[in-house]
Amino acid sequence: MVYLTAVNYIGSKYSLLGFLDHVYGRISDGSEKVFCDLFAGTGAVGRHFKRRGLRVIANDIQYYAYALNKAYIEINRPPAFKELRSRYEIARSGKSIDAAIEFLNNLSGAKGFIALNYSPAGDRLYYTEQNAERADAIRQSIKCWLEDGIINEQEYFYILCSLLEAIDQVANTASVYGAYLKKFKASALRPLSLKPLELSDKVRQCKVFNRDANELIEEIECDILYLDPPYNHREYGANYHVLETIARYDDPSLNGVTGMRNYPRSRYCRRNAALEALEHLVRNAKAKHILLSYNDEGVMSFDDVRKVLALRGKPRIFKKPYSRFKADNGRQYKRDSTIEYVHHVRVKHAAAW
Ligand SMILES: C[S@@+](CC[C@H](N)C(=O)[O-])C[C@H]1O[C@@H](n2cnc3c(N)ncnc32)[C@H](O)[C@@H]1O
Numbered sequence: 001m002v003y004l005t006a007v008n009y010i011g012s013k014y015s016l017l018g019f020l021d022h023v024y025g026r027i028s029d030g031s032e033k034v035f036c037d038l039f040a041g042t043g044a045v046g047r048h049f050k051r052r053g054l055r056v057i058a059n060d061i062q063y064y065a066y067a068l069n070k071a072y073i074e075i076n077r078p079p080a081f082k083e084l085r086s087r088y089e090i091a092r093s094g095k096s097i098d099a100a101i102e103f104l105n106n107l108s109g110a111k112g113f114i115a116l117n118y119s120p121a122g123d124r125l126y127y128t129e130q131n132a133e134r135a136d137a138i139r140q141s142i143k144c145w146l147e148d149g150i151i152n153e154q155e156y157f158y159i160l161c162s163l164l165e166a167i168d169q170v171a172n173t174a175s176v177y178g179a180y181l182k183k184f185k186a187s188a189l190r191p192l193s194l195k196p197l198e199l200s201d202k203v204r205q206c207k208v209f210n211r212d213a214n215e216l217i218e219e220i221e222c223d224i225l226y227l228d229p230p231y232n233h234r235e236y237g238a239n240y241h242v243l244e245t246i247a248r249y250d251d252p253s254l255n256g257v258t259g260m261r262n263y264p265r266s267r268y269c270r271r272n273a274a275l276e277a278l279e280h281l282v283r284n285a286k287a288k289h290i291l292l293s294y295n296d297e298g299v300m301s302f303d304d305v306r307k308v309l310a311l312r313g314k315p316r317i318f319k320k321p322y323s324r325f326k327a328d329n330g331r332q333y334k335r336d337s338t339i340e341y342v343h344h345v346r347v348k349h350a351a352a353w
Contacts, residue, residue: 006165006168006169007042007165007243008168008175009240010176010234010236013041013044013228016340017048019318019340020045020291020293020342021048021052022318023318023344024049027289027316032224032288033054034057034221035054035055035056035222035224036056036220036222036224036226036287037057037059037069038213038216038217038226038281039060039229040058040059040065040069040073040208040228041228041236042065043065043068043069043072043073045226046069046073047200049224050072050200050202051200051202053202053203054223055206056073056203056207057206058206058209059210059211059213059216060210061210061211061212061236062236062237062240064164064243064247066208066209066210067161067247068161068165069208071157071158071160071161071162071199072200073207074207074208075154075199076203077201078097078158078196079152079155081096081099081151083151084100084103087150090103098196101196104138104159107137107138107141108137109130109133109134109137110136110140112133112136113249114127114132114133114245114246115129115132115133115135115136117245117259118242118259119131119132122259124257124258124259125172125181125182125183125184126171126173126180126259127170127172127188127192128170128172128184128188128189130192131170135167135192135246138163139160139163139246140249142155142156143249160247163194164246165195166195167192169187170190170192171188171242172184172188177242177243177258178238180258214280214281217280220286222286223288224288224289225285225287225290226291227278227281227291228293229268229274229294230266230268231295231297232297232299233269233299235263235266236266237265241258241260241261241263242259245261268299274298278300278305283311283312283351284351285312289344289345289346289347291342292309292344293340293342294341295338295339296341305343309343309344311349312348313349314348316343316344317341317343318341319339319340320340321340322339324336324337
């Protein structure tokens with residue numbers, strides 16, 4: 001099944017879904033029902049296994065990732081926007097979701113936090129002024145509508161997810177938000193436009209969390225625990241700080257030329273902390289299978305990862321050559337491709353002994 005994934009994300013497994021599916025086919029005995037995507041990012045993996053009929057638990061420490069997953073994993077059908085449509089006398093014919101999206105796309109712009117900090121009005125060129133003001137109008141409207149009961153929580157996350165994907169498409173960056181370009185590139189000049197989401201209605205009662213993986217692991221049970229932690233020192237909080245602020249809309253204080261907000265550091269990005277954090281996860285996993293994606297350039301070595309997995313049973317390896325994630329910034333790499341591993345263990349030994 002092919003679907004669009006809009007956010008261009010470091011470590012996204014979108015183009016490795018076929019490989020992950022192959023691995024799943026090799027380890028599954030057909031009895032698995034619950035799949036946990038503990039470092040869910042864009043939600044590409046959880047969405048895939050939801051479509052395959054597994055009940056998905058998804059989690060990510062970043063709020064923008066939580067918002068994307070809240071929509072794709074927890075929502076099964078486009079919400080009706082009943083109250084919104086009746087309050088604003090939005091078209092009653094045709095699909096209600098299209099009418100709601102058209103209404104949001106036509107809101108007049110507002111000079112809010114996004115325009116005042118991430119557009120030329122705030123001396124930063126992440127977005128054009130028009131796009132930033134349109135994003136502010138949508139963000140402010142859904143915030144007020146949720147508070148006033150005009151939209152419900154599902155409707156709120158549906159639009160927030162669509163906004164995050166749409167604004168990422170018109171970002172004036174070399175793919176991540178560590179810096180903006182000095183001149184607007186062609187894609188950044190296109191008008192921001194919300195799109196309906198491609199949802200799957202296959203499984204109910206999926207659940208999404210916004211927690212540190214090492215805390216949540218102690219509270220959940222599943223058949224397949226899929227781990228896709230950061231591989232290296234590149235912090236998601238730094239590389240996607242603008243999306244985090246748009247998702248939270250919490251008026252943070254911003255630092256320096258790039259307008260970075262403070263963000264939580266991940267232990268998986270630090271050579272001296274990642275292995276211990278992984279060991280805690282693996283020891284505490286209440287799952288039949290553990291799958292871990294990692295490559296040959298991560299902060300943890302292949303042998304160390306394998307030893308940690310071996311704490312719970314006999315580890316097995318699946319591997320695939322993979323083209324590197326590249327930002328559009330002319331950075332040179334020694335190698336164009338890496339080896340992508342999936343470590344697997346069928347859990348034999350009890351948790352946290
Ligand atoms: C390699 S990416 C996951 C990509 C995802 N599989 C996809 O296809 O989009 C790693 C994710 O782990 C998240 N993360 C980092 N540290 C975390 C932690 N301690 N707990 C939960 N999530 C964490 C990051 O925010 C990031 O989204």
